[in-house]
Amino acid sequence: MPNYESSNKFQITWTLSDVSGTFPFEDIKVYLNDLNDNYPVFEELVYTFNLFENSTNGHVVDVVHATDFDSGDNGDITYSLTQDSQVFEMQSNGTLIVKDSDMLDYENEVIYTLMANATDFGTPRNSAKDLATIRILIQDFNDVPPEFKNLPYSTKLDENKPKGTEVFVIDAVDGDKGVEIKNNIVYTLVNEISGHFTVNETSGQIFIENPIDKENMTENGFTIQVQV
Ligand SMILES: [Ca+2]
Ligand SMILES: [Ca+2]
Ligand SMILES: [Ca+2]
Ligand SMILES: [Ca+2]
Incomplete structure (x- = not known):
C-alpha cells in the first residue's frame, strides 16, 4: 500500500509484448497526495x-x-x-x-x-x-523577611555570671516557606559595644562574654539589638 509518509512517489514499470517480440518499456510515475492521516x-x-x-x-x-x-x-x-x-x-x-x-x-x-x-x-x-x-x-526565592516572635524581649540577670552563661534565646521565623531559606536565619548583634554579650548566629542564644558587675552598669541595664 503506497504511503505518502515513506515516499511521495513510486514507480510502475509496464512491460508489454507483442508478436514481434519487442519489449517496449514505459515508466509511469504516480505522485501521491498527502492526506492528513496523522495526529500530532x-x-x-x-x-x-x-x-x-x-x-x-x-x-x-x-x-x-x-x-x-x-x-x-x-x-x-x-x-x-x-x-x-x-x-x-x-x-x-x-x-x-x-x-x-x-x-x-x-x-x-x-x-x-x-x-x-x-x-x-x-x-x-x-x-x-x-x-x-x-x-x-x-x-522559593528569599522575598519575605524574618520576624521576631514574642516581642518585646526583656530578662533579668544576676551580676557576675560567668562567661558562657545563657542570658536569653531570641526566636525569629522567616516568612519564606521553602525549608532552605526558612532555616537559614542568621542572628547578629548590632552596636553591641559593651562587650558583655555575644549571640550564637544560628540558635539565637545570647551568652555572657564578659561578666557584668552591677557597679559599672546603668539603672536601665543593657539594651541589645539583634538583627536577623
Ligand atoms: Ca497531521
Ligand atoms: Ca513570595
Ligand atoms: Ca526570607
Ligand atoms: Ca519566598
Whole structure:
C-alpha cells in the first residue's frame, strides 16, 4: 500500500509484448497526495518544569514539543493550553512563558498543572489524541523577611555570671516557606559595644562574654539589638 509518509512517489514499470517480440518499456510515475492521516503526538505526556517565584513577565518556563508525520500544513503544529491560565501563556510554537509574574508566589501556590494541546493545520485539522500535562513546580526565592516572635524581649540577670552563661534565646521565623531559606536565619548583634554579650548566629542564644558587675552598669541595664 503506497504511503505518502515513506515516499511521495513510486514507480510502475509496464512491460508489454507483442508478436514481434519487442519489449517496449514505459515508466509511469504516480505522485501521491498527502492526506492528513496523522495526529500530532507529544514527545512527553507529562512535562515537569521548575520556575522561581521571582521570574518576570515573558520569562520562558520551557518548551513542549509534538511531532506529526504528515507534510506541509498537515504536519505543521500549533500549541495551546486547553484552558486559559492567568499566570502562563502558551505560544503557538510550544514555548510556555510567564504571563503575570505578580501571581507567582511560592508562599501561596507551589505547583501549577496545565494541559497542553497540539493541533496541525490540515483539513480537517487533527489534534493530539493524548494531551500533555505540564506541571510547574514553583521554587522559593528569599522575598519575605524574618520576624521576631514574642516581642518585646526583656530578662533579668544576676551580676557576675560567668562567661558562657545563657542570658536569653531570641526566636525569629522567616516568612519564606521553602525549608532552605526558612532555616537559614542568621542572628547578629548590632552596636553591641559593651562587650558583655555575644549571640550564637544560628540558635539565637545570647551568652555572657564578659561578666557584668552591677557597679559599672546603668539603672536601665543593657539594651541589645539583634538583627536577623
Ligand atoms: Ca497531521
Ligand atoms: Ca513570595
Ligand atoms: Ca526570607
Ligand atoms: Ca519566598
